[in-house]
Amino acid sequence: MTTAQGPAPVNAWEARDGAPTRLGASWLEGLQSWNFSLYSEHATEATLLLYSAADHVTPLSSVTLDPLVHKSGRIWHVMVARATVPAAAYYGWRVDGPRDPSAGQLFDVSKVLTDPLAKRLFFPPEFSREAASQVGVPNDGKAALAVLPTQEHDAFDWGTAAPPRHAGDTVIYEVHVRGFTKSASSGVPDKHRGTFLGLIDKIPYLKQLGVTVVELLPVHQYDPQEGNYWGYMTMSFFAPHGEYAINDAVTEFRQMVRAMHEAGIEVWLDVVYNHTAEGDQSGPTYSLRGIDNVTSYVIEPGGGYDNDSGCGNTTRAAHPTVRTLITKSLRYWATEMGVDGFRFDLASILARGLQGEVEALPPLIAEISVLAADLDVTVVAEAWDLGAYLLGTGFPGLMWRQWNGRYRDDVRSFVKGDEAKVASLMTRVYGSSDLFPDGPGDVYRPYQSVNFVTAHDGFCLYDLVSYNDKHNDANGHHNTDGSNDNLSWNCGWEGDDQVPAAVLQLRHQQIKNFAALLMLSGGTPMLVAGDEFGNTQGGNNNPYNQDNETTWLDWDQLTSNAELFRFWSTLIAFRKSHRSIARSHYWRQDISWFGVNGPVDLAPWSHSVGWLLRGSGVGEPDLCVLVNAYQEPLTFDLSATPAGSQGPWRQVIDTSLPKDQDIVDPANAVPLASLQRVVASRSVVVLTGPDPH
Numbered sequence: 001m002t003t004a005q006g007p008a009p010v011n012a013w014e015a016r017d018g019a020p021t022r023l024g025a026s027w028l029e030g031l032q033s034w035n036f037s038l039y040s041e042h043a044t045e046a047t048l049l050l051y052s053a054a055d056h057v058t059p060l061s062s063v064t065l066d067p068l069v070h071k072s073g074r075i076w077h078v079m080v081a082r083a084t085v086p087a088a089a090y091y092g093w094r095v096d097g098p099r100d101p102s103a104g105q106l107f108d109v110s111k112v113l114t115d116p117l118a119k120r121l122f123f124p125p126e127f128s129r130e131a132a133s134q135v136g137v138p139n140d141g142k143a144a145l146a147v148l149p150t151q152e153h154d155a156f157d158w159g160t161a162a163p164p165r166h167a168g169d170t171v172i173y174e175v176h177v178r179g180f181t182k183s184a185s186s187g188v189p190d191k192h193r194g195t196f197l198g199l200i201d202k203i204p205y206l207k208q209l210g211v212t213v214v215e216l217l218p219v220h221q222y223d224p225q226e227g228n229y230w231g232y233m234t235m236s237f238f239a240p241h242g243e244y245a246i247n248d249a250v251t252e253f254r255q256m257v258r259a260m261h262e263a264g265i266e267v268w269l270d271v272v273y274n275h276t277a278e279g280d281q282s283g284p285t286y287s288l289r290g291i292d293n294v295t296s297y298v299i300e301p302g303g304g305y306d307n308d309s310g311c312g313n314t315t316r317a318a319h320p321t322v323r324t325l326i327t328k329s330l331r332y333w334a335t336e337m338g339v340d341g342f343r344f345d346l347a348s349i350l351a352r353g354l355q356g357e358v359e360a361l362p363p364l365i366a367e368i369s370v371l372a373a374d375l376d377v378t379v380v381a382e383a384w385d386l387g388a389y390l391l392g393t394g395f396p397g398l399m400w401r402q403w404n405g406r407y408r409d410d411v412r413s414f415v416k417g418d419e420a421k422v423a424s425l426m427t428r429v430y431g432s433s434d435l436f437p438d439g440p441g442d443v444y445r446p447y448q449s450v451n452f453v454t455a456h457d458g459f460c461l462y463d464l465v466s467y468n469d470k471h472n473d474a475n476g477h478h479n480t481d482g483s484n485d486n487l488s489w490n491c492g493w494e495g496d497d498q499v500p501a502a503v504l505q506l507r508h509q510q511i512k513n514f515a516a517l518l519m520l521s522g523g524t525p526m527l528v529a530g531d532e533f534g535n536t537q538g539g540n541n542n543p544y545n546q547d548n549e550t551t552w553l554d555w556d557q558l559t560s561n562a563e564l565f566r567f568w569s570t571l572i573a574f575r576k577s578h579r580s581i582a583r584s585h586y587w588r589q590d591i592s593w594f595g596v597n598g599p600v601d602l603a604p605w606s607h608s609v610g611w612l613l614r615g616s617g618v619g620e621p622d623l624c625v626l627v628n629a630y631q632e633p634l635t636f637d638l639s640a641t642p643a644g645s646q647g648p649w650r651q652v653i654d655t656s657l658p659k660d661q662d663i664v665d666p667a668n669a670v671p672l673a674s675l676q677r678v679v680a681s682r683s684v685v686v687l688t689g690p691d692p693h
Contacts, residue, residue, distance in 0.1 A: 018077035024117030057141035090145035104299035118146030132284030168582035172526035173211035210572035223277035233277035237329035257338035268341035274349035279312030341378030392435030412487035431522030449523035461531035471539035482542030512655035534561035563659035580615035594641035622689035656680035
């Protein structure tokens with residue numbers, strides 16, 4: 001989280017011709033000059049455009065580079081003294097080359113292009129995605145421009161707090177920067193709503209909830225006119241999204257990270273390197289397409305784009321230049337912006353070769369792994385894309401954590417009441433050793449499984465227990481978008497109109513069941529912002545383009561659903577205080593499974609299971625968990641199970657009980673009166689044994 005010393009001083013040749021090794025734009029204080037460097041294998045001409053702050057249509061200066069002087073290998077470079085353009089504030093490129101769509105060559109010299117390594121972007125009032133999409137039509141004055149750096153090292157006072165690193169107490173909280181505080185109900189100052197600074201205002205809340213990692217949905221600058229509210233249409237791998245700031249996004253992002261670190265909270269980013277906002281052949285020419293299309297993207301025979309991302313194009317992640325772009329971006333965000341971890345969207349694409357084929361030993365995954373170890377940051381894979389599902393041992397990053405989609409599906413199915421799900425639930429609760437095997441070859445760890453029931457896409461948790469069907473008409477696709485199989489159950493009443501009290505009570509109970517299973521499972525838990533107080537999206541399971549009250553958190557729900565927040569926050573504290581749950585290795589001999597009358601019933605019609613987790617090895621009380629997903633109460637005969645020889649047991653959680661009784665401090669827990677424990681329908685009970693000390 002410190003600024004690097006920077007590259008070595010330029011030599012005399014570089015001072016005259018520019019340095020090819022300084023990709024992007026660099027300010028050289030000693031020379032009072034800017035160095036510009038741009039990779040393009042197939043370009044025949046490159047022109048640097050310099051603009052004043054007052055006029056972003058007509059350049060102050062246009063510098064056409066002489067390839068015999070200003071090109072080394074495939075890198076175009078030039079040095080520009082500030083004295084020659086003292087009013088310069090922004091810059092862009094114009095790049096010419098062959099245009100042969102059948103071969104994937106899409107050079108368009110009419111377009112003003114953005115430097116892919118720019119750390120700050122300026123969007124003129126007339127910025128236009130449409131203008132960038134019209135072949136051969138100039139987009140001067142309508143293109144995003146890069147901001148010229150004004151100092152050699154972009155210094156920032158990081159304070160004295162060391163970046164936190166969490167282990168067994170890791171609880172991930174997925175947050176959309178804008179949606180988290182944009183609503184007036186958030187209570188943050190009007191100016192801060194929907195910004196990085198708004199996140200700072202909510203740090204006391206995050207501390208009260210107990211989360212230790214904030215994972216931000218994409219904050220790389222994304223296309224403001226494409227309509228992807230979530231931020232998955234990236235324009236720049238380096239610049240933070242300008243609309244999340246009041247003044248300077250770089251400074252305000254750093255202020256947010258510093259404040260999180262001072263509060264002991266890690267900051268992870270959801271990063272999108274698998275595709276860009278340039279989309280398919282009909283999309284805009286913003287940057288990479290106009291600089292070097294065939295190097296940047298996987299091109300199919302005939303010149304079209306491979307679309308394993310489902311977003312129009314797929315980056316050519318195996319190419320050395322694209323790998324360099326990605327790893328430089330990661331290093332920048334880790335060292336200069338203070339980021340503690342990265343979640344890679346559609347990470348299977350990063351494991352693909354030059355032609356889009358999945359490789360056993362992809363170079364980029366190895367390079368990211370080395371970089372993560374070197375910088376002490378966490379890396380997390382969404383280990384699938386449209387054409388490859390690599391979850392578990394199939395993903396080539398052996399030490400990476402992975403979003404566990406199987407956990408989501410199996411836990412949803414079990415709690416919903418589907419048949420033949422007991423064995424699957426046991427596997428997921430144990431830490432998914434089927435996906436992350438416990439040796440004796442490669443030894444995986446349970447924390448590599450990032451367990452979640454909900455994420456930004458799909459139903460939020462309240463909607464998961466309130467809707468059988470998606471309600472996506474507002475998205476403009478006639479309700480055809482989004483998953484049709486949500487593994488959801490509305491508890492007997494669709495939606496939120498005039499919900500009977502009994503149905504609402506059951507919904508809250510089901511939310512607590514999901515929460516309990518998530519926090520009692522081996523692995524790394526993740527919840528989505530707002531799930532802890534019953535935030536709803538009205539049954540929309542794909543609100544990617546809804547920048548409105550649908551996706552902005554309604555903080556009034558925190559008051560009306562205070563019992564849910566109390567349950568979640570107390571449960572998180574319970575998990576963090578029991579090291580026996582979140583271990584660095586699997587539970588192995590410390591776990592015993594049982595059914596209502598002894599052995600686990602694995603019949604298709606069974607909906608119950610219990611387990612005893614011994615804590616003596618870590619100096620903690622044993623835990624006994626009883627789970628009943630059946631529609632009727634069940635009596636667990638603890639005397640016929642391994643739990644019968646333990647105890648005395650005290651009840652700390654019963655999701656069927658009213659608020660203030662559903663979860664209690666272990667010190668105030670009531671002893672069981674009998675080893676015949678009736679567990680209400682659709683509920684989870686947690687018992688704790690005596691303190692071994």
